[in-house]
Amino acid sequence: MKRILLTGGAGFIGHHIVEGILKDTEWEIVILDRLDVSGNPERLKDIEIWEKEKYRVKFIWWDLKSAVNDQIQEEIGRVDYIWHLAASSHVDRSIADPMSFVMDNVVGTTNLLLYAKKIQPDRIIYFSTDEVFGPMEGNAPFKEWDRYKSSNPYAASKAGGEEIAYSFYNTYKLPIVITHTMNVFGERQHSEKFVPMTIKKVLNGGVVTIHADKAKIISGSRFWIHARNVCKALQFINEKGQIGDKYNVVGEREVSNLEMAQFIAGVIGKPLKYEMVDFHSSRPGHDLRYGLDGAKLKSVGFKYPKNFEESLTKTIQWYLKHQEWI
Numbered sequence: 001m002k003r004i005l006l007t008g009g010a011g012f013i014g015h016h017i018v019e020g021i022l023k024d025t026e027w028e029i030v031i032l033d034r035l036d037v038s039g040n041p042e043r044l045k046d047i048e049i050w051e052k053e054k055y056r057v058k059f060i061w062w063d064l065k066s067a068v069n070d071q072i073q074e075e076i077g078r079v080d081y082i083w084h085l086a087a088s089s090h091v092d093r094s095i096a097d098p099m100s101f102v103m104d105n106v107v108g109t110t111n112l113l114l115y116a117k118k119i120q121p122d123r124i125i126y127f128s129t130d131e132v133f134g135p136m137e138g139n140a141p142f143k144e145w146d147r148y149k150s151s152n153p154y155a156a157s158k159a160g161g162e163e164i165a166y167s168f169y170n171t172y173k174l175p176i177v178i179t180h181t182m183n184v185f186g187e188r189q190h191s192e193k194f195v196p197m198t199i200k201k202v203l204n205g206g207v208v209t210i211h212a213d214k215a216k217i218i219s220g221s222r223f224w225i226h227a228r229n230v231c232k233a234l235q236f237i238n239e240k241g242q243i244g245d246k247y248n249v250v251g252e253r254e255v256s257n258l259e260m261a262q263f264i265a266g267v268i269g270k271p272l273k274y275e276m277v278d279f280h281s282s283r284p285g286h287d288l289r290y291g292l293d294g295a296k297l298k299s300v301g302f303k304y305p306k307n308f309e310e311s312l313t314k315t316i317q318w319y320l321k322h323q324e325w326i
Helices: 012-024 041-045 050-056 070-076 091-096 098-119 153-172 194-204 227-240 257-268 295-299 308-321
Strands: 003-007 028-033 057-061 081-084 123-129 176-181 183-185 207-212 221-226 246-249 254-256 273-278
Touching (some): 003 012, 012 041, 012 050, 041 050, 070 098, 081 227, 091 153, 098 123, 123 153, 123 227, 153 176, 176 227, 183 194, 183 227, 183 308, 194 207, 194 257, 194 308, 221 227, 221 308, 254 257
Parallel strands (some): 003 028, 003 081, 028 057, 081 123, 123 176
Antiparallel strands (some): 221 254
């Protein structure tokens, strides 16, 4: 029986990873989470198969700003894989309090890697972000090994954690694999995020803020991907990814923020009220456009099981039935 240590397993993406592992494998899962702003155990309880499969999940409260001591190591037990998703991840909060992001995403990652160095798992995945590259200009999305140019403390802290992880591969030969993922959506996401926030505003007749260029004409854009597709990609990379390498986990296509809002309003069946705002003035440190090149993961045989429109439509419909999550 394989056992995986999943940090941040009560978070938005993390709980979808838990769901995917319970559905697709017979693995046992050890979740390490401190249950702060992002972590919410109610997400786990809301998973359809939770009651049937929860016996395979062990939860341990721990804040990785502290070293993983012998007691916690013993409580975790044997581990074959480590997937490190735990992180502070909100750009606005990182701008207000950058040091907390350095502590969580750099120091926390280092503490986890020092623990991994002692137990020597078969595979470690460090879950990073497209934001480490900074804004995409023109039509050349970033490849895995392109230079970094972080625009905000969140992105810089994730880049710092990523570099620490890669240094442990080089120095200590830890089996590190790094992923970069773009904008993720799905059920039970924090209400501050764009998709649930837009759903709520459309339902209530509110005005949706669309971040745009300085002229307030061109909307910002992202590649969007459902959390379940992220889980499938991580499972594939865990099995077939090259140790010491990096993989971009990218959505199917680029979609502007305005297109996303219009799509959401269309599924709901209500008009969209929106305001275009200069993103640099309203959100300093944010980038108008991100872009990753997903050809590498595709070239080694991975295909996303769900397409964008189907995934987003089902997500919107789920929120309409579970409005307590918005």
